[in-house]
Amino acid sequence: MPLFLFRILPGVVLLLCFGIAPQRAVPAAPPERIIRGGSIVTVNPAQPTAAALAIADGKIIAVGDEADVLRLKGPNTEVSDLGGRTLVPGFVDGHSHFASAVDVQVQALCASPPAGPCASVADVVAQLQKLRARRTIAPGGFVIGFGYDPDLLAEKRGPTRQELDAAFPDNPVILVHVSGHGAMLNSRALARFNISAATPTPSGGVIGREPGGNEPSGLLFETAFLPIFSNLPGPTDDEFVELLGSGQDLYLRAGTTTAQEGATMKRQLDLMRVAADRGLLKLDVVALPFIAEIDTIFAGRPPRNEPEYRNRLRIGGVKLLADGSPQGRTAFFTRPYLTGGPSGQKEWRGEPTVPQAMLNHWFKQVYDGGATLFIHCNGDAAIDAVLEAHRFAAGDDPAKPRGTVGIHSQFIRRDQLEKFAAWKITPSFFTLHCFYFGDTHVTNRGPEQASFISPMRSARALGLRPANHTDFNVSPLDQLFTIHTAVNRVTRSGKTLGEAERVGPLEALEAITIDGARMYGEEKQKGSIEVGKLADLVVLSANPLTVPAGTIESIRVVETIKEGKTVWRRAAGDDRP
Ligand SMILES: [Zn+2]
Structure with missing residues (x-):
């Protein structure tokens, strides 16, 4: 019999004699934190639920019975009570754009309910005007909105170039479509990007034209929009780093403990690295350099993943x-x-x-x-x-x-x-x-x-x-x-x-x-939630596995824990998603 079987045999015997034994790694010191007092949904088929878990050095060291886990408690162990709420693993982002957490702080939210406030073309224009006022954007400065969806506005269309010109005669305006793949530009913005009747429509792109002519309507999509998207005027480097620090709260309040930056430009990567190395990141970020930028990002070398996070940031593809x-x-x-x-x-x-x-x-x-x-x-x-x-x-x-x-x-x-x-x-x-x-x-x-x-x-x-x-x-x-x-x-x-x-x-x-x-x-x-894994966890107001299916959307994230430390907690009276 190979040696390793002798080593695991006592555990197997225990399991057979007493049913489900708690998962436990023998810790060198008592845990820093024990969490108990609610439902724990582990997402581990070998042990789907548990009553308590213990954390040391940012990792889970025991999952199981409350009495068993509490026996590990030392004089300095913090015991957190779920108060009947539900603990699940931290959410791992399947795809999003982490750097957008910066954008949404300097751009106008022009989405329709429930994602935003815009029900009509006038609402979209008003959101852009509010942004101009709030950020005191001077004449000539860009006014950028995001999330507008023509299909959901009362007029069944977005603002025209002429409507944007009338409301913003002195500012270039870029109104990014809800897909993120296109935008409506006013005349000043078209001029700033040198798009005119003489501009040919690039392959794989759309340049909307005025009826009966070649004059751009302001609507750009795909490869016609990409050069603008890659060069959207935005905050300064210092401002970007600062806004990244505050913007990550959007992810934490959603219970996300691993985020994706799903199309990373060189400048974004450099600035995220600055933020990471200053210790500003509270969650892990997987950056995916955008294909058009890999020659500069990888400096001519073949594109590679970084196997380890450095200060919570790594290139993952x-x-x-x-x-x-x-x-x-x-x-x-x-x-x-x-x-x-x-x-x-x-x-x-x-x-x-x-x-x-x-x-x-x-x-x-x-x-x-x-x-x-x-x-x-x-x-x-x-x-x-x-x-x-x-x-x-x-x-x-x-x-x-x-x-x-x-x-x-x-x-x-x-x-x-x-x-x-x-x-x-x-x-x-x-x-x-x-x-x-x-x-x-x-x-x-x-x-x-x-x-x-x-x-x-x-x-x-x-x-x-x-x-x-x-x-x-x-x-x-x-x-x-x-x-x-x-x-x-x-x-x-x-x-x-x-x-x-x-x-x-x-x-x-x-x-x-x-x-x-x-x-x-x-x-x-x-x-x-398994012994040996990182203690990336989310406390939910209710258990998504047991509430009526139609009410899952009303469950709220109450607390987000990254490697054992609480990184976000819902304030009393806050019921927003
Ligand atoms: Zn995307």
């Missing part, structure tokens, strides 16, 4: 882009949109961001370098292109585990999902779309295709373990609402979108804990 957004009608499909293109195009299927040859080259560059590849893809034609690029770059071993992630993968077909399973490509789904854009997708794509959006249940049935995400600041950072939408799949108008794809609350919780951790290759340290 590279972000690529295959198409646009379905709600912006720039996602790339094999069949046309039922409603045409964003500037009235007929027989419009959307477009790939780059030609297939370029996508193949990108995949090869990232695979050869050994970094994890995260690719944004939404429409089924874009997903075909992703599979083709994977086949090209992976050579004769397409099934080798590379950790490749299809961010969104929203309109994946069943045959493509099977390919994802065979080739070990993990989808990071976006079930919030069922609520925020579900009705729009039914109009744009028809009920059958819309119902298979983010097919969480089918993916799991094929053995995939999809993550789930907010794509902040595309939608608010409400992690309980990601669980709610994965479980209920109800649209704004109250229809169920794809009943067969609903999952249970535990599966929905797994997607934003253990499956998110697995996506980053961090499942040995994070994602469940």
Whole structure:
């Protein structure tokens, strides 16, 4: 018998004699903190629930029976009482844009309820005017708004360039679309970026034109918008670092203990590094350098992941882009949109961001370098292109585990999902779309295709373990609402979108804990409440596994704990998500 079996045998015998024994690692010193007094949902199938846990050196050292865990208590152990509330693992962000936590403090929120206050074009203009006043933006200074959704405004359209010119004759205005993939610019902003009637529409992009002419309407999407997006005027370096410090509270109040910066520019990475090295980060941040910036970020060397966090920041892969957004009608499909293109195009299927040859080259560059590849893809034609690029770059071993992630993968077909399973490509789904854009997708794509959006249940049935995400600041950072939408799949108008794809609350919780951790290759340290893992934890006001499914959205994060330390606590009387 091998030696290791002798070592584990006593534990096995104990388990057989007394039922479930508490998980415990023998600590050198008493724990710093014990948490008890509520429900503990561990997301560990070997021990799904527990009554108490103990923490030392930022790690979980015991999980189990209250009496057993309390026996470890020393004179300096802090005992935290859950007061009947529920403890779950810290949330692991399947995809969002951490640096947006800076943007949202210096830009106007122009989203529609419940994500923002805008019900009409006038509301959008008012939000922009309020920002100009609040930040005392001088004539010539940029006024930037985000989150506007033309489909949800009373007029069923966004502000025109002329309306923005009238309200802001002296300021360039950029109003970023809710997808983050396009914007409406006023005349001053168009001029500042040298976009005129003479500017050709770039391949993979949209420049809206005035009827009957070549004059830009102000609407830009995809590759026409990317150069502006990459150079959005923003805060100074010092201001950025400071705002990152305060902005991370948005993530902490959502219970997120590992965040993603899901398309990192060189400057953002440099400034996040400054913030990290000053000790400002209270949660782990996985940065994914944007493909267009990897030559500068990796200084000409092959793109690589950083295996360890340094002061809570590490590079965890590279972000690529295959198409646009379905709600912006720039996602790339094999069949046309039922409603045409964003500037009235007929027989419009959307477009790939780059030609297939370029996508193949990108995949090869990232695979050869050994970094994890995260690719944004939404429409089924874009997903075909992703599979083709994977086949090209992976050579004769397409099934080798590379950790490749299809961010969104929203309109994946069943045959493509099977390919994802065979080739070990993990989808990071976006079930919030069922609520925020579900009705729009039914109009744009028809009920059958819309119902298979983010097919969480089918993916799991094929053995995939999809993550789930907010794509902040595309939608608010409400992690309980990601669980709610994965479980209920109800649209704004109250229809169920794809009943067969609903999952249970535990599966929905797994997607934003253990499956998110697995996506980053961090499942040995994070994602469940188990001995030896980091004490990244969230206290919830109620148990998402036991409340009626339709009320999961009303559960609030009460406290967020990173490596045993409380990093955010809800103030009395605060009932916002
Ligand atoms: Zn994104």
